[in-house]
Amino acid sequence: MSASSNSPSVLYDAPGPRARARNAVMAIVFGLLVAVFIGWVLTVLDREGHLTAAKWSPFVTDSRVWTTYLLPGLMTTLKGAFLAIVIALPLGALLGIARLSDHWWVRAPAGAIVEFFRAIPVLILMLFANEAYAMFTDVARENRPLYAVVTGLVLYNASVLAEVVRAGILSLPRGQSDAARAIGMRKNQTMRFVLLPQAVTAMLPAIVSQLVVIVKDTALGGAMLGLNDLLRQTTLISANYGANIIASMTVVALIYIVLNFLLTSFASWLEGRIRRGKRGSGAVVATDPGELLELETPPKPAPDIRTSGTAGPIDPSGPTSSGDVGNQP
Numbered sequence: 001m002s003a004s005s006n007s008p009s010v011l012y013d014a015p016g017p018r019a020r021a022r023n024a025v026m027a028i029v030f031g032l033l034v035a036v037f038i039g040w041v042l043t044v045l046d047r048e049g050h051l052t053a054a055k056w057s058p059f060v061t062d063s064r065v066w067t068t069y070l071l072p073g074l075m076t077t078l079k080g081a082f083l084a085i086v087i088a089l090p091l092g093a094l095l096g097i098a099r100l101s102d103h104w105w106v107r108a109p110a111g112a113i114v115e116f117f118r119a120i121p122v123l124i125l126m127l128f129a130n131e132a133y134a135m136f137t138d139v140a141r142e143n144r145p146l147y148a149v150v151t152g153l154v155l156y157n158a159s160v161l162a163e164v165v166r167a168g169i170l171s172l173p174r175g176q177s178d179a180a181r182a183i184g185m186r187k188n189q190t191m192r193f194v195l196l197p198q199a200v201t202a203m204l205p206a207i208v209s210q211l212v213v214i215v216k217d218t219a220l221g222g223a224m225l226g227l228n229d230l231l232r233q234t235t236l237i238s239a240n241y242g243a244n245i246i247a248s249m250t251v252v253a254l255i256y257i258v259l260n261f262l263l264t265s266f267a268s269w270l271e272g273r274i275r276r277g278k279r280g281s282g283a284v285v286a287t288d289p290g291e292l293l294e295l296e297t298p299p300k301p302a303p304d305i306r307t308s309g310t311a312g313p314i315d316p317s318g319p320t321s322s323g324d325v326g327n328q329p
Helices: 017-047 064-098 104-119 122-136 144-170 174-182 187-217 219-224 230-241 245-279 289-296 322-326
Strands: none
Touching (some): 064 144, 064 187, 064 245, 122 144, 144 187, 187 219, 219 230
16 A cells, blocks of 8 residues: 655655745745746847757758768667677676675776776776777777777776676675575575575666666767767758757757667666566466366365275165174175
8 A cells, every 4th residue: 555645754754834835935936047047048049040940940851960960870879888788787797796706816806997997087998998999909990989989888887887786786685695505505506596686676776877877978989089979960960051059969969868768768667577576476376266266165075985895886875884784795
């Protein structure tokens, strides 16, 4: 049964009448200030000619804006983010589990790697990776920005995800590990079959937040390394169609919002499905009411069938006492 909306919270005391009135006044004042600020910004943009139809019409009237610039930029963004996610997730899980190892020669290097790459800004990692690919590899010049972006995102986000995994496992009650050891499970079995499945639900919100960060950080490649992602397309559209940079950035920002909303919505659905699956008892339930009645009705006792010296059953109306049985012909 859901709790009432007026029930006190466990985090803070429920506000009284004066506090509720003060909060309502503050919300109204803040909303008015935001509305005034937005109105002022729109007025300035309109005065400078940034809101004219000619600046925004290419996004509606000319399909080449989408087929030549926005959709290819979106595909590059998705490609870089997908590669970074696919590599960073298992690498982060491996580093997080390694930090929990009982062997110092496994725990210490993993901790050093995590702390080192987590302390460096992701943009610096991308720049270093770009120079490394240029000096020490034969990667083509046009592919180098994508390689550098993916490398920087993997190194940084794998280190962050490693801490998420480690914190999620340590948040579980110690009794889970003790119970697994009590039934004879080894440590790797305890990690794979007991701890990680339970920690996934607790880790999922933080993991999703980091995945959203990966998608947004691909824009650093477009700004600093020349990656043909969504952000870089804003300058190309503005230069080729006469659209102002504000219109281009607004459209690109809306695409990022939709993309991240879809990602978080999918993660929320997945988290709810995992939680519902864990609440299931696994009991078999009869779907037919007749089957349920048959399950609840106790079985009838087997008939008392007596046989004579011959193979056939004895007439039920015959004698039942042992004496009478002995007097049978």
